[in-house]
Amino acid sequence: MPVFASEPTGTSEYTSENAATIHDNALRWVLQTFGIDESSLRKSLTSGLNLCKGQKLIVTGAGAGNDLPCLAQSLEGEGVIYAQDISEQMLLVGADRYGQKLSGLGIDIYFSISDATNLPFGDSFFDAAYHFGGLNLFPDVRKGIAEMNRVVKSGGRVVIGDEGIAPWLKHTEYGEMLIHNNPLYAYDAPLSLLPDTAESVNLTWELGNCFYVIGFTVSDRLPQISIDIPHVGKRGGSIRTRYFGQLEGIAPALRDQLYADAERLGLSRVEYLESLLRKSR
Ligand SMILES: C[S@@+](CC[C@H](N)C(=O)[O-])C[C@H]1O[C@@H](n2cnc3c(N)ncnc32)[C@H](O)[C@@H]1O
Incomplete structure (x- = not known):
């Protein structure tokens, strides 16, 4: 497994010796609290990627690999997945749990320890990019999104999601209880941090409207408009x-x-x- 950049042991909950177990417990709590089974959740989260057979996908912040089986399934027995994470402790568990399993499903699977805000891949190398669960804590969220945008071909989809209660719930008792429980639920969906070329953007909320999920299509140019159409009326001009x-x-x-x-x-x-x-x- 190539190591490009990793967080030192013990710096965060994801780099302690038992990071994957802590994360498993946290995930179980989320699934029980919001009353959903993991497979339905992952299907719903990944559906916005519009994946098809044979594609090459990057998963940033892949952690212990829980997103991987569902993504592999969407590639219909043929494709490539690069799973990356900044935590060696998390990604080693992911590789152990899912490396062979995914190869058995016909997927070429690679793991890389690296920083999602400085990805060790060339421009337009992937057909799609996916991230769930770590974005709010990236040191530079805009850069994390920009990097996913950079490594995906024009026309490909990027899907990102993390804790963040829908705005209409934030100041209700429901929202305040959750935010009190975990301040990450107070985060806003980072729509203003998308690249200016993002197209077909959609924003939904999952898990009791407590996790935002943003999808967009990568493009290599700004929206094309005609700026010389004259206005008819009192003011005129274009x-x-x-x-x-x-x-x-x-x-x-x-x-x-x-x-x-x-x-x-x-x-x-x-x-x-x-x-x-x-x-x-
Ligand atoms: C909550 S876990 C989510 C894991 C997995 N995506 C899932 O849904 O089960 C968040 C992951 O993001 C990773 N992460 C945080 N900052 C990162 C960064 N700058 N680059 C890559 N991974 C990062 C953490 O190490 C952790 O494994």
Whole structure:
């Protein structure tokens, strides 16, 4: 198992000697509290990846590997999974539990100990990327999401999720009980940290509306719009002229006279001002 970057032993709950057991207990508590079986939960979480046979997938923060069987199943007996985590203690258990099992299902499985905010993979290397459960505690959440976006091909899906109560529940007794129990439930879904090129974004909540799940499609360009379509009406102009063509401030009374003149002449304000300025040059 290649080691690119790892957290020193004992730095967090995930790097203690019995980290996987602690995580197993925490996961069992979550499943019992929210009354769902693990297989239904994982299916629901991973469905937004739209995986198909033969694809290459990265799982960041894969931990003890609990996401892996469901993801492997979605690849229908052929595909590649790279499972990475910053905790050696967690990932070694994951490799032990699921390495051979997944190979038996026809999946090429690789494990790498590395930092999800600095992935040791080239651009567009994967068809999809998935993360569940560690994002809120990444030192740089934006970078963690940007890295998943970077390593996925244009058109591929990225799905991320972690604790975070839906906003309409946050200040109810239900929400306050959960946040009191674990402050991570107070986190917001990091929509503002998505790359500016993200497309087909969706946000849902799982587990009693207490975990956000964001999915988006990777794209190599910003949304394509036409910024020169003229507005019909009093103001006139277009997105381009209104944004890039702003002038200095003038006397308000003069401005009002110009607007009144434009209206009298049946011109938009932009048409009238542009005609005056052209004439005066
Ligand atoms: C709650 S566990 C989730 C494990 C697994 N995804 C699951 O759902 O069972 C969170 C994992 O994120 C990992 N993690 C936290 N920060 C990380 C980082 N910067 N890079 C990679 N993994 C990280 C932790 O080591 C831990 O194994």
